[in-house]
Amino acid sequence: MPQSYALVTGASAGLGSEFARQLAAKGLNLLLVARREDRLKALADTLSQEFGVSVKTLAADLSQSNAPLQIQQFCDDNGLQVDWLINNAGIAGPDLLTDRDWHEQQAFFQLMMLSVVELCHRFVPAMAARGFGRVINVASVAGRIPRSGGCNYGPSKAYLIALSEELNLTVGGQGVNVSALCPGFTHTDFHQTAGLSDMKAGMPGWLWYGAETVVNDAIRGVEGGRPVVLSGRLYRWLDPLFQSVWTRRFFRIKARPE
Numbered sequence: 096m097p098q099s100y101a102l103v104t105g106a107s108a109g110l111g112s113e114f115a116r117q118l119a120a121k122g123l124n125l126l127l128v129a130r131r132e133d134r135l136k137a138l139a140d141t142l143s144q145e146f147g148v149s150v151k152t153l154a155a156d157l158s159q160s161n162a163p164l165q166i167q168q169f170c171d172d173n174g175l176q177v178d179w180l181i182n183n184a185g186i187a188g189p190d191l192l193t194d195r196d197w198h199e200q201q202a203f204f205q206l207m208m209l210s211v212v213e214l215c216h217r218f219v220p221a222m223a224a225r226g227f228g229r230v231i232n233v234a235s236v237a238g239r240i241p242r243s244g245g246c247n248y249g250p251s252k253a254y255l256i257a258l259s260e261e262l263n264l265t266v267g268g269q270g271v272n273v274s275a276l277c278p279g280f281t282h283t284d285f286h287q288t289a290g291l292s293d294m295k296a297g298m299p300g301w302l303w304y305g306a307e308t309v310v311n312d313a314i315r316g317v318e319g320g321r322p323v324v325l326s327g328r329l330y331r332w333l334d335p336l337f338q339s340v341w342t343r344r345f346f347r348i349k350a351r352p353e
């Protein structure tokens with residue numbers, strides 16, 4: 096008899112580790128996925144001791160196209176029924192126009208978009224058939240408004256928002272809630288990994304939220320069936336501005352001064 100599990104990608108750091116902690120605290124068994132297995136195993140030991148849940152780990156590189164199938168096979172082989180799917184792994188990524196290595200670009204899109212949509216493809220139909228599922232696709236406020244520069248991270252997150260909204264409409268009536276989580280700036284390893292520590296140090300502290308708040312908002316949002324979860328009061332306030340035609344016009348004028 097398969098056992099119910101929450102699958103968390105990118106669980107070796109930041110928001111993913113916090114998702115693991117908060118879901119374990121709810122009594123959910125966990126499958127933690129990322130490349131750094133030593134970190135996953137250390138977290139698994141801590142959470143299984145603290146919360147008495149089963150925590151399994153799988154080292155996988157989600158920028159490789161075979162990773163989602165590898166994850167599904169691991170679940171099938173070990174009798175894990177994925178009832179919660181947290182597509183969280185992500186990086187800042189290359190600039191579409193100035194970084195000239197296409198393989199690096201392709202690996203980025205594989206990680207940020209294709210791995211997410213493939214994991215949804217592999218796990219959501221079974222959730223719908225069982226009549227229960229929770230899916231959180233970690234997007235970003237960067238996916239809520241186009242800006243000049245990059246042309247890569249923001250659009251990849253905009254895709255996750257569109258995907259989540261449409262999935263939520265499609266399977267919400269079958270007990271499967273799908274949410275795109277849109278955090279603003281959050282204290283994790285993300286900016287250090289991207290070589291943006293100086294940028295972070297120069298920014299005002301009030302723009303930043305803790306991972307605990309963001310993950311708490313995400314779990315409450317998906318339980319409430321919300322297709323898009325803006326995390327943090329500041330970003331909930333800013334989002335209507337981002338969606339306004341006037342803000343979009345402002346960004347257009349700023350990008351193309353006459």
Ligand SMILES: NC(=O)c1ccc[n+]([C@@H]2O[C@H](COP(=O)([O-])OP(=O)(O)OC[C@H]3O[C@@H](n4cnc5c(N)ncnc54)[C@H](OP(=O)(O)O)[C@@H]3O)[C@@H](O)[C@H]2O)c1
Pocket residue numbers: 104105106107108109110111128129130131132155156157158159183184185186206233234235236277278279280281282283284285286288
């Ligand atoms: N921090 C922010 O300000 C912010 C804001 C908005 C959205 N987000 C989004 O939040 C999500 C989590 O990021 P974070 O802030 O928690 O950053 P983080 O602390 O750097 O954690 C990133 C996680 O993604 C995993 N990962 C990266 N590349 C991977 C790959 N190829 N295969 C498998 N796992 C991979 C990392 O694990 P390994 O290195 O061990 O593989 C790590 O566990 C991302 O999708 C990010 O875009 C972050």
